[in-house]
Amino acid sequence: MNELLFSSGTYYEYPLIIKKILTSALRYAPSRTISYRDRLTYTYTTLEERIKRLAGALSALGMEKGDVVGMIDYNSHRFLETYFAVPMMGAVLATFNWRQGIAELGHTISHASPRVLIVHEDFLCLLKKVKDSLGNVHHLVLIKESEQPEEPFFSFTGEYEDLLIQTQPEYEFEDFDENTPATLYYTSGTTGLPKGVSFTHRQIVLHTLTLGLTLGSYSSKIRFSSKDVFMPLVPMWKEHAWGLPYLAAMLGAQQVYTGKFDTECLLHLFKKYRVTFSVCVPTALHLILEHPYANGLDFSQCKLIVTGARLSEKLAKIALSRGLKITSAFGLSEACPLVSMAHLKGDLDGRATRKKIEALTGAGLPAPLVDVEIAETSEHLMETGNRRNGNLPQGQIVVRAPWLAREYHRDPKKTIDLWKRGWLYTGDLGFIDKDGHIHITDRVGNVSKSGGEWISHQKIENLVRQYPGVQDAAVIAIPDEVWGERPAVLVVIDEAHESLVNSTQIEKFMYSFVRTGDLPKYALPDKYLIVDEIPKTEVQKIDFRHIMERYGGLLFPAAEGTG
Template structure:
């Protein structure tokens, strides 16, 4: 009673919810532009209206607080609209990754109990192939640049723009509790079935606030000026919330540029059209995409438009050769890192004041590291006993995290949630060093997955399927370096004794093709090489020694073997 009298709680309890980002920007920067290729151009006032129309349309389909809507889309203004319209009405936006296998997609939709499936027309055949397995879906919505419904047996189905035109332009977004779940984001099933992470409105807003601050003052040499500069969305928006960039760009009121499905030529043309040579900008993407841009035969014709553009790489480490090429084109560089469970971002590699006068090569080497924790992120590297390793850039340990936007667990999976969160820290499974600058350098993925072109490939899945071939005795799949894709899967295989010398790479690839047809894997998951050996290196406890295998065979695709 005494405390209530001393500290009366009579003020408005302001909640950190996504509607405040959308409504503020629509009011303060109504003329700010959002561009999707040559197909669509809107401003923030129109974005706000279209979000309200979408919310009303979904309400008409019986979407309400607590409902789940999954979206499979390229980088477009439509996906940006779902980023706000779904969670702002109290429903949950489920990020649908169309690059998973059909089997994984149906598993995720059923596990999340999604009510509505929104999908780009490009993915019609995928959704049709699994529709008879979906147990909770009540309605389908097609996204199409030509605004036409394709011929399909899916039912009931609507076209996105037709729904918006028929809906009211006014929707009063509720004052939700900030701990309301706003989105679901999937891991990529590298160690079994994909897991589903969940994030609240507060998680979204906190991530947006901190990473907007980092973008303004710490990305590249000077940071971004949101009143003058542009943001280009290259990271797929279905992957880890597009690294949070759609929310950051909207919060800052920047001009946003969306290029749809990534194509380096289309990107270059949009860069030329939407950014003038003296203007600043920001883009983030995996190294594979940057390499496709830099290696484009016409890139020199667009060189003046790269000037002032901040590039942020993601992953274990930014390739220094690519970083130098980016600098030669006129780009500023930095490197960030994260994971699906971390929303995604938890680190950014940036120069501190005492580094400003370093030689250029030394700057690039440092900026190509994994990342330094921003405010409100606690980042440690620990040994097997849970003790911090020495900050000498040499001792290796596991990265563990705390931050106000990390998933609190896995949806419907209490046991794996406990594995993720141990002793009050999120265990990433990433092995790294840390130095006196608090800069982390990830040196290995403990889960032994292959990251090809920015997407994960499960070695366990491939091993299981290859082992089904009748001539195979044992097999191990590992990541080999690839100049084009970053990594590609390569196989070490021991044939059964009676088939030694009587098994070929061609028949093994044909064997894997049947699983593509069955929807168990994607075509680009088929291993690049099959190497026949008499035995596979093992650890002292009998497990395959993938570290030793990578040391010996990791450069095989580039003509190098240890």
């Protein structure tokens, strides 16, 4: 910053920009470390140096303020470097989900239009299949970790580490408008093509500060401090890995990155680095606790945020019994992602274990600076007084916060459905209880309207899963000329029961809930289809679009002969 631009008496308008996050780490913990698997460990001082080298290398390739730099990699120190270097030079970091389908990957790369694309060698086979989406990419930068020869199909500008070595750490990061776009990533696209959401420097800094406040200021066992060792188990290409790498950097906490996800490897890293804080989806937690190597590990010092899907009470009990300190959090891509966290209120600390588990597995309480309400329609919010009087009306959860996505990137039509009357519509259905806890009951589109009555898919799925041998279940709505829509269920049977369970048995089982009053008769599914697997997204949400592509012919037999 050039102080000569400021005359005496001139106020400095302090910008909330990402470089200020890094300044904090360098001030308080310059010697604390960042590790990548067993292969590399360096300090925050070295991180700053590498960030300057990366920015200098990108600048030499012609990258300027507002240009887009794309990243396709595993969770790594390199990803952390791009989290800072790209936005700090005024460019936009676009991160891409390499787990999604080819059509979706091609769409997101084309839609984001990066001028530079940094890609790990493991994903070059995917990049070949979307080569027609690379028209705006001027420079391909290769991340190479193996001894294999370079892929001759592509022409690379250089290799990531080589570019850093060849560039001096002299790049000067200037201040600029805090409302400058910093990052861009894409939604899972469960009902259509993924949608892009972008966030400014101001939004990311405010999100980081509030996440730190949420995790550090309340009476809770899930507290994150500079003494923690942080290892994220959610992908860095989505939601900034829940924003926690930015928070860890601001606090100067030790960080560990796993690279390619492998349960045994991450358990080894957990033990080696004595990891004390992480974030993951329920599936990852299940894989960790079920792995034989986990049996000899002490989890008593580890705090874990579980997000991305509802944490079941059964899994929560198993995790707690193994010594883990856990909590659930509710977020969404459009919210960067923090909305709420399942902190226990003081009056819950002395209650029964079951009450605690119900609270810990729920969506929790809104974070500071987050307003949450329930919308009856797109025009009306529920009356707040109703829930204070014990009436708990359900509707769509709507939110306000200073870090919410302002729009879907280059998609004004979809943005109209996102924002209504000054509230962001989450697409989640639920209610807020008299204590202020958010309860998510279903997803908009994850319900059937049959004969004017709403039928919850989630409730049906939970009941079907109670049948012995049922491993998973998913409900979808089938159009019906008489009723409008009717529910149908896809069911996965575990290996031990494959030859023992059929759809007729499940149908009879479900009817028992009608007799007990747990399910209205009109909510009984019309069809039970046993399948090998239920397509899901990378965060284990049911992928309805791929379900229709794979099983549509079986669910809609009348359509098979049309064309």
